[in-house]
Amino acid sequence: MSGVTVKPEEILRANFAPWVLDLGLVVEEVGDGTAVLRLPWSDRLAREGGAMSGQALMAAADTAVVIAVSGAKSGFVPMTTVQLNTSFQRPVIGRDVMVNVEVTKLGRTLAFAEIDLTVDGGTTVAHASAVYAIIG
Incomplete structure (x- = not known):
């Protein structure tokens, strides 16, 4: 992988639906094939029983992969x-x-990623794996 600095806030604004932006994701860091995003707690993201919805966690994981792949590819590419x-x-x-x-793994047409979602300095609340098709 041979990434460079990307502008993740611009990538988010230009390529994601308004409801994804409404999650309030904050990009903490982007590396060469890595990314750390913060999904801020919001009562709007809670489901019955008061826990954060799985849909919000999955959308955050999915979005974070785009940022990490963009870091590895030296900028956003359609995926x-x-x-x-x-x-x-x-x-x-x-x-x-x-x-x-x-x-x-970052190939010419596919990217593979592992995503850990944590709280309180490292307690895992969810884990995801993703495969992305690189379109451009």
Whole structure:
């Protein structure tokens, strides 16, 4: 991988639906095939019982992969999710979630990534793996 600095906020604004932007994701860091995003707690993201919805966690993971691949590719390129598998391990109530992505293989047409979603300095709340098709 041979990435360079990208402008993740511009990538988010230019390429994601308004409802994804409404998640309030904050890009903490982007590396060469890595990214860390913060999903801030919001009562709007809670489901019955008060825990953060799985849909919000999956959307955050999916979005973070785009940022990590963009870092590895030296900028945004068109891509689409082929597969996203998520295992939820514990509920999140009242805490921000850190979304940590590592692109494990970046080919010409496919990218593979592992995503850990954590709270409180490292407690895993969910884990996902993703496959993306690189379109451009």
